Amino acid sequence: GDSVTQTEGLVTLTEGLPVMLNCTYQTAYSTFLFWYVQHLNEAPKLLLKSSTDNKRTEHQGFHATLHKSSSSFHLQKSSAQLSDSALYYCALNSGTYQRFGTGTKLQVVP
Amino acid sequence: NAGVIQTPRHKVTGKGQEATLWCEPISGHSAVFWYRQTIVQGLEFLTYFRNQAPIDDSGMPKERFSAQMPNQSHSTLKIQSTQPQDSAVYLCASRQSSYEQYFGPGTRLTVL
Numbered sequence: 001g002d003s004v005t006q007t008e009g010l011v012t013l014t015e016g017l018p019v020m021l022n023c024t025y026q027t028a029y030s031t032f033l034f035w036y037v038q039h040l041n042e043a044p045k046l047l048l049k050s051s052t053d054n055k056r057t058e059h060q061g062f063h064a065t066l067h068k069s070s071s072s073f074h075l076q077k078s079s080a081q082l083s084d085s086a087l088y089y090c091a092l093n094s095g096t097y098q099r100f101g102t103g104t105k106l107q108v109v110p
Numbered sequence: 111n112a113g114v115i116q117t118p119r120h121k122v123t124g125k126g127q128e129a130t131l132w133c134e135p136i137s138g139h140s141a142v143f144w145y146r147q148t149i150v151q152g153l154e155f156l157t158y159f160r161n162q163a164p165i166d167d168s169g170m171p172k173e174r175f176s177a178q179m180p181n182q183s184h185s186t187l188k189i190q191s192t193q194p195q196d197s198a199v200y201l202c203a204s205r206q207s208s209y210e211q212y213f214g215p216g217t218r219l220t221v222l
Contacts, residue, residue: 032209041215042215043114043212043213043214043215044153044201045213046210046211049209049210089152089153091153093209096158096166097143097166098143098155098209098211100145100152100153100154102150102152103152103153
């Protein structure tokens with residue numbers, strides 16, 4: 001069946017350093033991948049949606065590229081900010097609903 | 111647009127009691143989803159309604175959990191005989207387009 005894997009449970013970074021959160025997936029179908037961000041005590045919100053294979057999508061300083069050859073959709077940002085501290089979920093469309101990974105908590109410190 | 115509304119925001123029940131969680135989707139959204147959020151499992155799909163009809167409940171525990179959508183403006187998730195392992199944040203989401211889901215703030219259920 002479909003699955004989404006986020007290997008890092010917690011990533012701690014110093015402000016200003018680059019961000020990379022890993023996401024790999026398994027699916028038998030061509031589908032969209034997503035990144036959602038959830039700040040403390042808030043609802044998850046859509047951050048990025050994948051485009052076509054090997055095409056980069058960007059929003060709010062974050063970017064990700066869907067690589068079907070490696071089944072990956074890693075989230076990146078060139079320079080972390082304190083306000084980026086949040087829980088990040090990778091997800092894919094799986095039939096009728098979106099299937100989520102276990103999430104990566106990003107902690108940005110001064 | 112008030113977004114997806116969920117009530118209550120926090121609920122504490124004793125073991126064996128019933129809990130009913132409410133969701134009001136965004137007006138005009140035809141799809142409503144329920145998810146359960148825990149630290150260990152992340153966001154787990156529970157059930158999905160489209161135009162009020164139940165479409166997919168493959169994520170619902172077979173016993174004690176039920177969901178309804180009696181009209182287009184609200185859905186309920188009921189947990190009978192709550193157990194400590196049911197403690198989680200229950201999130202409702204609605205969707206109109208083909209992909210973007212809008213989540214509510216969630217109901218934090220604590221079963222003592």
